Amino acid sequence: MNAIIGSPGTEAALASKLERLARGEAPRVLDLFSGAGGISLGFQKAGFRIDGALEIDPQAALTHALNFHGHLDTDLLAAHAAPRDMTKVEPRDLVEQLQLGSLENSVDVLVGGPPCQAYARVGRAKLREVADHPQAFKVDPRGNLYLRYLTYVRAFRPLALLIENVPDILHYAHHNVAEEIVEALEALGYVANYSLINAAFHGVPQMRDRVFIVAYRKELGLPIRFPKATHHFDLPVGYAGTRAVALRYVNREGSAGYVAPDLGDESLPFPVTATDALSDLPPILGSSVRRGPRRFDQFESYRSSDSLGGYAQTMRQWPGFESAEGVSDHVIRALPRDHLVFAEMRPGAEYPEAHATGMKIARRRAEAEGVAEGTTAFDEIVRQIVPPYDTTKFPNRWWKLRPDFPVRTLMAHLGKDTYSHIHYDADQARTISVREAARLQSFPDGFKFSGTMNPAFKQIGNAVPPLMAYALATVIHEDLKAAAGTAAPTMARTEEKD
Known part of the structure; x- marks a missing residue:
């Protein structure tokens, strides 16, 4: 692990989280804009622990709670099942309501897919403002949820995060939203990349293109990886054309944050039908x-x-x-x-x-x-x-x-x-x-x-297809396990000196 570059509070929280993982404990996930729980389901299958979620739709919030927290007592289950408006719930309040422990040490991985329309009209200056001032989103009358998402990133300082969204964010309102998200995350202390991935290449019987942004704390020294394809075929002309439109700003600007998805080759099986x-x-x-x-x-x-x-x-x-x-x-x-x-x-x-x-x-x-x-x-x-x-x-x-x-x-x-x-x-x-x-x-x-x-x-x-989330989660789990394994000897030597 590289030298800790954050504040003393960040250093202590990161060390505590890595120590947990080094002991073999499951990384803890908070799912924002969780819906029914497609991302949660994939991460759980990959070895993560789903500790909580935030969702505004009452039926979706109930679905998530019953499937992931149905074993809890009545009062705590009701807390997990309550619909919540992210613009009105502060991170610290959410942690207290779900009984997740201390804010700084409660979440290892943050996942979710915040809506992007209002965000896409804000631009880089507003993002940098939010990165420096976590309450700045409140001055935006559109109640921008992407800006609010960054507030949660700043508050929880997760080791890793995953953001999912539609391909339109790559060319919305004549600019590449995903690239700007990467820049904002870098300002918050993360290394981040994004890719446009079709779920059919990863075992889902559906041709579904979505943008995925993966980020790690810079202190972990981890490069961003995306999953290898498990299936291969040629996308129909309509999908290929739509992808070309979505990527026009990526290709034109040579976006530094973009990683081309793995499409496999003819040695792989045809997608699930x-x-x-x-x-x-x-x-x-x-x-x-x-x-x-x-x-x-x-x-x-x-x-x-x-x-x-x-x-x-x-x-x-x-x-x-x-x-x-x-x-x-x-x-x-x-x-x-x-x-x-x-x-x-x-x-x-x-x-x-x-x-x-x-x-x-x-x-x-x-x-x-x-x-x-x-x-x-x-x-x-x-x-x-x-x-x-x-x-x-x-x-x-x-x-x-x-x-x-x-x-x-x-x-x-x-x-x-x-x-x-x-x-x-x-x-x-x-x-x-x-x-x-x-x-x-x-x-x-x-x-x-x-x-x-x-x-x-x-x-x-x-929902995000759970098997697509599982493919991404598997890579993230491997990377965090490697980071924890590297950090453990360093932490042990530090304790000996103390």
Whole structure:
């Protein structure tokens, strides 16, 4: 470990944290903007201890608490489950409410994905101001959450941190937000880098691009590393084009903080497919579901399978979240009209093709019933079968999964509309279920979501895929273990001199 360059308080806190790790204790994580807990789940699997979280959405906060702190007594569990507004909760208050100990020594790793829109219009000067004055964010009327995040970094002084966000932060408002975050972290005593990583290269059955920033305290002397790919393929043209747009300022400016992601090579396996992720879950006929609230109280057994795939095994056997027999949140939206179109859509088809398919079905029915086009009776058949949306607007709003390919990015609007992920099985003719969305996001089957169907879909779409978080967490865990091992002899010699 390099010589401590911080204040005496920083030096003591870092030494105490490294001493804990050198004894083999698990690094302690605080998850800010935690949502349901995708990052927490990946870090826990990698050997970290999830000590607390901060989340403003009540259902997501409850989900996180029940899954990570359900063993606690009633009062403390309630404290973990309480929704919190980060702009109104000071770090010291959070530590006291969650009973985490002293502020300076309570957190080893800080993780989270703060929203970026307001931040992106602030710029470097404001960031430097916040780095020097942790309350400076309060003068910004937009209540900027990235600036607030830096306040928490300054207060907790973690050994390491992880920030996740959408690719737009690389070119938002004509500047590279991630690069500016790196600069702000350096002012706070960290070495930091960022990368644009697609989750499909790391065992997630989903093509999901996100920016990840990793930082370590400078005193640790650790270089920043990002995980090696475990799978390889060529991204579809649309994704490749989107990545090129996202990276335009990175490439143009030669950004010092950017690290290109590892994409592997043809020696690696093809990414996990929709079939790999979903085929062992019980079938649901889209035509069988009626309107009404969806509860998670009906248990559904897995399909019998003589050759269960590796991904499905991982989802069933995740340590601490095992599910041996089946699932209880395998529920879908009512589909009074569109199941007929879903059944005949081609895998990979989008909305224009869905509309054309609906017209074919309507004409077939009209012909069978002796109804001529242009009549009121024909218009009624069309109304019953054909989706009514303009084919020139949002053509990719509908999409039928390809069984042999990873799926497209799951978004938060799953809470309102799952038509972006129509099941590939024509016989079932439906959109994906809550549990299938969780599978595609790599949440294990034993992980429970609070609330009803719509809040659960939203929590899943907002989350970082746990397996993507696990890939990053594994590297961070290795690095911190190495730093603690290096620091232990130094600390021992210091104690001998004293």
